[in-house]
Amino acid sequence: MSDKLSSQLPGAPTPTVSVDSDSVVSTREIKNAKAKSLSVKIETERDAENRPSGGAIGQRPQADYTASGGSVICADKICDVTIDGDIDLSVSVKRPQGRAGAVEEPLPSSKGPAVKMITEHKVELIDCLMGDHSFILQHVHAKHIVTDREYQNMKHSKQPEETVTNLIDQVILKGQESCSRFLEILKKPEVLRTFPQLKQITTCAKQ
Known part of the structure; x- marks a missing residue:
């Protein structure tokens, strides 16, 4: 043969x-x-x-x-x-172990204060931020809290509530560090001017 x-x-x-x-x-x-x-x-x-x-x-x-x-x-x-x-x-x-460009962060800890705050006030944050979902999405993307792929997927969503819900879910999944950076964005003067209700939400969270 x-x-x-x-x-x-x-x-x-x-x-x-x-x-x-x-x-x-x-x-x-x-x-x-x-x-x-x-x-x-x-x-x-x-x-x-x-x-x-x-x-x-x-x-x-x-x-x-x-x-x-x-x-x-x-x-x-x-x-x-x-x-x-x-x-x-x-x-x-x-299957590949990780995607190029993806942000690898540990799973969120239920004990992390930032994760806990966002999770407990998720509904209020969605109601507040959906008023101008494009604005908050651009700020989060600029600080590299979400990847380019995640940003594009959320950007093309037709429903503001769906966009903000997906955004907050992504932030929570990324863990304590991303949640802390997200809260820092919510404290910015220009963000507070756009979403005045945020001041009340963050104040209640500290109590």
């Missing part, structure tokens, strides 16, 4: 490949080798949110191997190889 493969390799045309950023096509050739073990495993990461749209595959040029949507194609050729021990031909597709 290996003699047959070996005779085909010299005259075989190089395969054409079409692959997106989340996929892998392996076309390695291993021949005329001796070893105690062989490892040709494939390891890659796949981000579920970066899957192509339904029409993306049809728009790709024709190729011998087409991989898209986080798929893996292994077209390796192995011939005239002698292995005394283990052979690893495994394929591993993992």
